[in-house]
Amino acid sequence: MGAIITGTGSALPARCVTNAELAERIDTSDEWIVERTGIRQRYIAGQGETTATLATEAARQALSAAGRSAADIDLIIVAKTSPDNSFPASATKVQALLGAPTCAAFDVQAVCSGFVYALSIADAMLAVGSARCALIIGAETMTRLLDWEDRTTCVLFGDGAGAVVLEANDDPARGIIASRLHADGTQAPMLYADGGVSTTQTTGMIRMAGREVFRHAVTNLAQVLTDVIADAGLNSSDIDWVVPHQANKRIIDATVKKLGLPAERVVMTVDRHANTSAASVPLALDTAVRDGRIQRGDMLALEAMGGGFTWGACLLRY
């Protein structure tokens, strides 16, 4: 059994904040942010908008695109870094909001790589028959983890959610073909939140060694993409679209250049969404599906890297 994406969806908070608006409050400029990151704006969650509400909105869209209802779902995984509560899992909140059956529902914490991790886990569960119709969501309210006094991090992140419906399918020519997941816990001090339930009893705020993260991201992402393409017995020229984690335009450009892939085959949404952590890959995927760039039958390469460090890639025939 393979796993195919039968529908995608996404959701953004109502409020869009431009670089110019940030520059009124923080010692930064539109020029600096655009030149160093490619980011022009981000969406910031307001009152009543949470990781779970954004996830639910994205899930409803994905279900509608797949021609499915909540009653069909037998697995829900939410990838997130910024949950509504320390527990229960955001996935169970989404389950309740959707009115889905009492199926398995749990969260995955792999920071920005969370969606790629969740997709790979769901693929394995569908392959052994423990689910047939799964809802895989990446959702975040990362701006609630920001230190607004730290201009080196607060300009980089945004909020949002993306979702896919993943269904079991026995057509070997379609669906998820290969995936690879990695982590290196020794690099945790490079990117982390300086708080947590068991340490400070606070959520903490994002701390990052930007240059180090940048260097590791390009190396690790280029390698994992090369490996997953080789696992599938393909060449980089077989990839129709790279759907990368949207952290920084320069990271994306440098990574695809290492693979010899042209910029025209990369879905870039970092300018509009900024870095939405686990939401960024499914948000970019849904954007390119809805604007008609990604077509049925296209070979997609999804990749992400985040705190941990964690990183991974997934190849699929859409």
Ligand code: ACO
């Ligand atoms: N506005 C204006 N100036 C700034 C800002 C800002 N927002 N932030 C930093 N600067 C200044 C610095 O203080 C520094 O000034 P100085 O030279 O007087 O000391 C100067 O800009 C250069 O700073 P650098 O940190 O060297 O800038 P760099 O070119 O490395 O860009 C950035 C910083 C954008 C954070 C980059 O390192 C990066 O993108 N790293 C990857 C981090 C990332 O994407 N993290 C997301 C999570 S992980 C992931 O998703 C892969």
